[in-house]
Amino acid sequence: MRPEAGAWDVVVVGAGPAGLLAAGRAAMLGARVLLLEKMEKPARKLRITGKGRANITNMKALEEQLREIQPEPRFLRQAFQAFFNRDLIALLEGQGVATKVERGDRVFPASDLAWDVADALVAWATGQGVEILPHARVERLVIHEGLFTGLVAARKASRTPLEIEARCGILATGGQSYPATGSTGDGYRFAEATGHRIEALRPSLVRIETRPAQVGAQGLTLKNVNLTLWIDGRKQASEFGEAEFTAKGLAGASVLRLSRKIVDAMAAGRKVELTLDLKPALDPAKLEARLLRDLEAHPGGTCTALLRSLLPAPLVAVFCERLGLSPSAPAAQLQGSKRKQLLGLLKELRFVVTGHGGWEEAIVTAGGVSLQDIDPRTMGSRKIGNLYFAGEVLDLDANTGGYNLQIAFSTGWLAGEAAARKALAIQGPPLG
Numbered sequence: 001m002r003p004e005a006g007a008w009d010v011v012v013v014g015a016g017p018a019g020l021l022a023a024g025r026a027a028m029l030g031a032r033v034l035l036l037e038k039m040e041k042p043a044r045k046l047r048i049t050g051k052g053r054a055n056i057t058n059m060k061a062l063e064e065q066l067r068e069i070q071p072e073p074r075f076l077r078q079a080f081q082a083f084f085n086r087d088l089i090a091l092l093e094g095q096g097v098a099t100k101v102e103r104g105d106r107v108f109p110a111s112d113l114a115w116d117v118a119d120a121l122v123a124w125a126t127g128q129g130v131e132i133l134p135h136a137r138v139e140r141l142v143i144h145e146g147l148f149t150g151l152v153a154a155r156k157a158s159r160t161p162l163e164i165e166a167r168c169g170i171l172a173t174g175g176q177s178y179p180a181t182g183s184t185g186d187g188y189r190f191a192e193a194t195g196h197r198i199e200a201l202r203p204s205l206v207r208i209e210t211r212p213a214q215v216g217a218q219g220l221t222l223k224n225v226n227l228t229l230w231i232d233g234r235k236q237a238s239e240f241g242e243a244e245f246t247a248k249g250l251a252g253a254s255v256l257r258l259s260r261k262i263v264d265a266m267a268a269g270r271k272v273e274l275t276l277d278l279k280p281a282l283d284p285a286k287l288e289a290r291l292l293r294d295l296e297a298h299p300g301g302t303c304t305a306l307l308r309s310l311l312p313a314p315l316v317a318v319f320c321e322r323l324g325l326s327p328s329a330p331a332a333q334l335q336g337s338k339r340k341q342l343l344g345l346l347k348e349l350r351f352v353v354t355g356h357g358g359w360e361e362a363i364v365t366a367g368g369v370s371l372q373d374i375d376p377r378t379m380g381s382r383k384i385g386n387l388y389f390a391g392e393v394l395d396l397d398a399n400t401g402g403y404n405l406q407i408a409f410s411t412g413w414l415a416g417e418a419a420a421r422k423a424l425a426i427q428g429p430p431l432g
Contacts, residue, residue, distance in 0.1 A: 008034045009423035010416070011151065011166035013138050014187070015042030017405055018391025019172035020121045021083070021412030026170075026420035027128035033420075034164065035130050036153060037182075038137040043118035044181035045174065049363075049405070054114030056092075057085040057409070058402035059105040065406065069398040070260070070366075071199075075376045076396070076407065083413035085406060095120035106402050136162065141169065141190050141387075148387040167423040168386045170415050172408075175365025175392035176201055187393035188368065195383045197370035199395040202267065203362030204260045205404075209355035210249035210274065217245040217314040226277035227254040228348075231265045243276060245314070250274065250351065256400045260366055263356055272353035278311070278346050288343055295331060306331040310346065319345060364404050368395040378418035379411050386422055388415040 012023045015037035023035040035042075046054060058065060062080050066073035089099050089107065097120045098110040109116050126132060135156035142150045142163075150165040173187030188198050221244045228238045237258060244252035258274075265272045279287050294309055304327040307316045320327045322345055323338060334342055359365075369389050373382050381387040391408040398404050 007150075007165040007167070008032050009166065010034075010168045010170060010419045011036065011164055012170040012172055012416075013151070013190075014172040014174055014182075014391070014393075015122075015132060015134075016172060016174050016183075016391060016408065017043065017046055017121065018174075018393075018408040018412035018415075019170070020125045021409050022170045022172055022388075022390050022416035022419070023130040023132075024121075024125035024128045025083075025413045025416030026423075027125070027130045029417065029420035029424065031420040031423050033128075033130045034166070035125065035132045036136040036138060036151075036164075037132060037134050038186075039182040040134055042122050042132060042134070045178050045183060046118045046121075046405075047114050048178075048181065049114055050108070052114050053108050053112045054117045055106045055108055055400075055402040055405070056099070056117055057088050057107045057406045059085055059101055059107060065398075065403055068401065068403045069396060069407065071395065072371050075371050075374075076410065078377050079379070079410040079414045080406075082417065083410045087413075088406070088409050091124060092117065092120055095124050104401055138186065138190070141194060143194055143384060146384065148384050168388065168419040170388040170390060170419055171393055172390040172412060172415070173393050175368065176359050177203060177362040177365050177392075179359060183365075183392070187389075191369045191389070191393070194381075194387065196373045196381065199367040199370050200267075201365055201367040202260075202263045203357060203359055204263060204366040204397050205256045205363035205400055206259045206263070206357040206361060207246060207251035208249045208255050208259060208262055208274070208353055208357075210351035211354050212351070213248050214245050214315075214318050215247055216317050217312075218247050220245045220312055220314045221252060222276070222278065222312070224280070225254070226280040227258065228275045228277070229258045229261060230273040230275065231261075232271050236261060240280065249354075253400055256363070259356065260397065262353055263366070266353065266356065274351045274353060276349040276351075278315075278349060284343060284347060287346060288339070291334075291339065291343065295334065298331060301331045303327055303329045303331055303334065306334065363400070364397045365392055366395075366397045368393050371395050379415035380418055380422075386419075388419050390415040 009031035010026045010033045012019045012035045023033045027033045097116050100110045136153045138153045148169040153162045171187045174183035176185040226240050229236045239254040239257045241254040242252040243254050303325050379388045390411040
């Protein structure tokens, strides 16, 4: 029998992390499962995530992980209780993929290869009996008398549409970020067409554009700095860690963690600024004492020589420009108001935010299918009784650190379990 022929117990749309977990879990419970993927192979986005290393989860406890998630972290309690970080690690180790824990409790494959994780999940799903159909682009869902009955898809090499029947459906189509990997927002269209509300879609975990953009420092990564977000002149949040100068502004882990608040504030037309504390270990008094010692130790030195003792080389010209001093000017000019200005720049190097990266580079999508329309105990729709949602298509997103992938894995597992039980009328313990 051809994979697309006949009726299926569960059909899953989208073979990313959420879809593979959903399909595999449903098949584990005895369901006949078809997994449709419009790209040439499953898990395209997963294969490039984390710069190809795949930060697959985080070992922080459940409550700590929930604090990294928005807009409604409590929605995920049942999903995380059903399948969490240690369950994922055990699944991967069962497929021969060892893992390691790095700074911040982040978990990576020991090989540092995202492809190993993707291939392992595909092998696991097919090993459970899942049929994967690549190059299958879903065109519409079929809803009859308020229930999902199947879908219509197109195959790349065929002019004849596929009409697929199924007892339950799971949408795991991903978000709208990295569209080249297949995440082009299809799930939002399907959800909206079936009566579900879509919360505003925004790119998240994305670089920020600033004025000024310190082009001369492009490529410089600063470690152990403090980045503070200001909205309409009020301090909103701070992040300690790494920040990178780009041709248009700022990137890096600290920037990514603040980017969702930045994107939302800019969409609301608010004034957004960032300040960098380049010396967070020193309070202003201690920093001034150090500066005075350096000035006394090198009375005949230049501004460049003095600043080089305080800053990475690419920032010396940046500071000279902001101070209005020639790099070759005597360091003695850094007295009085100029010294206070320098101290201010070291503690609060200020940038006005003018924009942010787009969908082609955003790591995740903020917004999506409204959680009010989804039952958190099953990931089932409150509109269509046998339709389920999992992963980035939902209005859930998180900080960088492995949390977004854990959301995908956990919601996929729970959706697959609930769909299989409904399709097969399996009796089991309450889901949650």
